[in-house]
Amino acid sequence: MTKTFKLVLMLFISVALVNCSDDDDLGLLIGPTGESKIYTLGSVADPSISGTATFIENTDNSVTIELDLNGTPDGGMHPAHIHFNTAAEGGDIALTLGTVDGNTGFSSITTNTLNGGSVISYEQLLDYDGYINVHLSADDLGTLVAQGDIGQNELTDDSVTYPLATVDVAGISGTAEFTKRVNGEALATLSLVGTPDGGMHPAHIHAGSVATAPGGIIFTFNPVDGTSGMSKTNVSMLDDESAFNYDDVLSVDGYINVHLSANELGTLVAQGNAGSNI
Structure with missing residues (x-):
């Protein structure tokens, strides 16, 4: 073997080793950056099932x-x-997430795109206008086992609760709770006790106070489900499409009416002042 050939062979081996080392270093660099965010997934159909969704930023x-x-x-x-x-x-x-294994309660995916192919980053997900649903099964997507708002819709610790008193139907009363979101909007939760199963009860914020009623409707809630006594509505604008966020709820000159049905709006099942009228 000539001296020149030996030098060429040694150079080739050295370059190959350096390249392998670089590839290994690159592989080691792909992983978590240390940034992560945890969102709460609350119970829906089964009160015993709840959990979390953790978003982890990666170096790639x-x-x-x-x-x-x-x-x-x-x-x-x-x-x-x-x-x-x-x-x-x-x-x-x-975005389709990993299927949760009932044995472990765990699933995981890694992605940088939404289902439609658009690129999504960690920072964009933290500001995303979305929520997570976990379903009972592929054959029963309508039954939810856990759910939670994420990104800009995440709920904060700021909230206000207004009492809703009995009016025309004995035994029905409750509360209207407004919880602030990260983006300044609010989640309105009407919670009544004593509502009959199967009923659907329209609800609104009216202008003025209970003492000056009747006042015109300024905000419409999702109807209260009589079976659960619950209604959840996002609060971001009034019925006339003007802005109406959490801070506006605290100062609104209004009161809340919950009606017996869409055909019997004159019969009130619960009522209470809101905002500046408390």
Whole structure:
């Protein structure tokens, strides 16, 4: 073997080793950046099932999304998605998440795109207008086992609760709770006790106070479901489409009426002052 050939061979081996080392270093660099965000997934159909969704930023600009539920039954497989809008409004699927294994309550995916192919980053997800649904099964998507607002729709610790007193129907009363979102909007939760199963009860904020009633309707809630006694509505604008956020709820000159039915608006099942009238 000539001296020149030996030198060429040694150079070739050295270059190959350096390239392999660079590839290994690159592989080691792809992983979590240390930034993460946890969102709460609350119970829906089964009060024993709840959990969290953790968004993890990676160094290659991808995001790992881990779902971790407690109380899922063994053997179940629970599809999960990020949807557009708030949970109170509902919306189409934006991103399919990993299917939660009922045995472990866990799922994980890593992605940098939504279902439609548009690129999504960690920072964009933290400001995303969306929510997460975890479903009972692929054959029963209508039954939700866990749900939670994410991104700009995340709920904060700021809230106000207004009492709703009995009016025309004995035994029905409750509360109207408004919880502030990160983006300044609010989630309105009407919670009544004593409502009959199967009923649907329209509800509104009216102008003025209970003492000066009747006043015109300025905001319409989603109807209260008589079976659960619950209604959830996103609060971002009045019926005339003017802005109406959490801070406006605190100062509104208004009162809340919950009616017996769409055909019997004159019969009130609950009523209470709101905003500046408290």
